Structures are given as C-alpha cells and as structure tokens.
Amino acid sequence: MTQDISTSQFIADAMEHLGLNQPRFADLVGVDQGTVSKWVNGKANPSGPVRKLIARLVDEHKPAAENAA
Template sequence: MKKNEMKEVLQEVRSVERGEIAPARVREVKRLPDGTLQRVVIDPESYRLKQARAWKAKTEAAKIRHDLNLTQPDFAELLGVSVATVRKWERGTGQPSGAARTLLAVAKHHPEVIREVISAR
C-alpha cells in the first residue's frame, strides 16, 4: 500500500471514530456466561450516532491527544505535565493554563510540528 493510500485510510478511520461517516459494518463481541463469544451485528448508522455523541462530549485536550494518536503518558511528557494533569483536563475537572494552552493550540492547528518534535526524540 502506498503512503498516500495509507493516509486516506487513516483519514477515513478518524472520520468513523468522530462519527462523521458510518462504517460499512459493525460487530460487537460479547462474552457469554459459559465463556463463549458471541458476535452481534450493530446498525452502522446507530454506531455513527453513538460515536458522534461521544466525540462531541470530549474535551479539547482529549480531542487533540486523540488526533495526535498519543497515549496519556506520552502526551503528558510532550507537554511537560503530569499524567494526572492530562487526566484532569480530559475529564473536565481541570483547565490547562498559560503555556499548556499555547502548546495545545499549536498541537491543534499544527500537529505536524508536534509530530516532528516527537520523531526528533
């Protein structure tokens, strides 16, 4: 698969995660009391609506971290804050201040700069 094709697939995956488009098919796997697994078919449009609601409910910090495809510890290290601080931002119980807000704005509008910093480490 070529690099530009991979970028297109990644954009499509992100659109599905955000609830912008419905996937072709969705299955949920459930473990039954006897230990066996059951696959249940879910309506793709219902799944899209659920994803859209979940994405809308996320805080800005959570959306930025998700877009950068970073774990909370990696995101915290990048911003120079504790993991607990990132968790508070994502739960909405704390707000980034000063320099952290500036770094989040850079990450939101110019994610390529953040990726460049990550790859240089």
C-alpha cells in the first residue's frame, strides 16, 4: 500500500480537521501526548489499528456534502 502523504502530515491534517490540539487528539485516540508529538515530528508512526481509527474519525467528521459524494 502506497501512502500519498507522510504519516506526520496525515496526523497534522487529522488534528486540524478535527480542531484538536495534541493533548486532546491523544486522548481521543487513546495514547499520550508525547506519542502524538513523535508522530507529528516523524520520530514514530501510529500502529495500523490506530491509523485506521484516525482515518475513521476524520471520515466521520466530514461535512455532509463530502460524505454524500
């Protein structure tokens, strides 16, 4: 599977889309803020299940017009 964007960009985009800072985002996905910081800085990557959770959360928070497309 090829990634279109880097993991750090994926995480940053997800936080921006959800309107969350690192501590709140960490709480939402069940990790500590230090882990999110490592993801954003490219020092670590979320596990497959956590990445899927993040993608699902972003998808669920799309405007209705985007979900209908």
